[in-house]
Amino acid sequence: MHPNDAELNEYADASVDASRRGEIERHLEACTSCRQVVAELREIARVAATLELRDPPVRSWTRLERAIKLDAATERLPQNSRNSRRTFDLRVQRALREMSVMGRLAAAAALVLATAVGVQMMRGSAARRPASAPAATATAPAPAPAAAAQSVEAELRQAEDHYEKAIQGLEQIANAEQSVFDPRTAATLQKNLAVIDQAISESRAALRTEPASEPAQQSLLENFKAKVALLQDTVALINEMRKGNEAGAARIVSGLKQKGD
């Protein structure tokens, strides 16, 4: 009778009960499949113990250095401001985490869009090809257009959800910190946001009329991206103003004005 799996696992670890060890050893001498299992388990454990270290990406130090500088600046603030600053940092961190998920999804959505467009173009050129010309991709059937369109719509919806979540997080931060802006900067920000919101509404309206329209899908994603970028600039501006870095704040405001012109 074969030893059970847990016993084989413990035997491979040399931690099986002494009373069972002899019996298992005798069984292994006669049973090729159990011997193979033990050998594989030992190999997994051996290789696991010798895995190599991975180097972090080069940008990791730059990110950390920036975070440390921000942290050091926070430490110099009075206690009340420091607490509100920590809350602010946590909220920014949460929103940015959300955005990194969103970025990956948006990239996936863009890839699906590109694939779907490629498929449509291939289909178009196949339709234009003279009947006598051989099909280049006869062995690789293209996905059904309905399935591809559904996949695009699903990816788009997912990316849209994540954009909206990130936008919501950033908006909450920006709204809570509105008081740091002078009236002119606040007006510029409002104007830029209104332009983007209008563009988002138009893309949505176009998609309602024609849900499979690739330009409308692309334009909605682009407008979401623009809104996230503007809100990121807003948060960066709040950061610079709280640090008292007038030059840094002026650079961001000038960028905002150029975008709004």
Place this chain on the structure above:
Amino acid sequence: MTTADDAEIVARCRAGDADAFETLYRRHAARIYTLACRMAGSAEDGEDLLQEIFLQAYRKLGSFKGDAALGTWIYRLALNHCLDYVRSRRAKMSKLTETLDADTSFEPLAPRETPIARLDLERAIERLPDGAREAFVLHDVEGFDHKEAAALLGIAEGTSKSQVFKARAKLRVLLGKK
């Protein structure tokens, strides 16, 4: 015990020497990043954790007493941070981690013709469900015994054993498909 070199780096960091903290980071980042990637199961999360851990180390350096080597101190800090992260993620996604039972037996597989490559094992570890991956990384990769791994994970020793067993069974299947 802390070395004279550790003590000097810590003193320079406490005095606000940014280069000293960079030296500390460069010395220990690979070990911490590797641990974070494996515990979290993805390089993206590992990178975020790396940043949070070193930021915490920077903030807590004042409390470093020198009872242990600086590397050990940072490693413990990192391990606790990674465990907090995986615990909180598990709380949010508990249902998704209980999908392993179908694979937890040692079915006969065709014998492998080549030894297991480290890269293949790294990729397969990423595909393990959270609970099994954490126990496997602590026990088989980081070298903790089941009692220590269980204490770190806040589970019973028997659960640590069964999670490692599940992980190995799953890895065997994943690596067998190569």
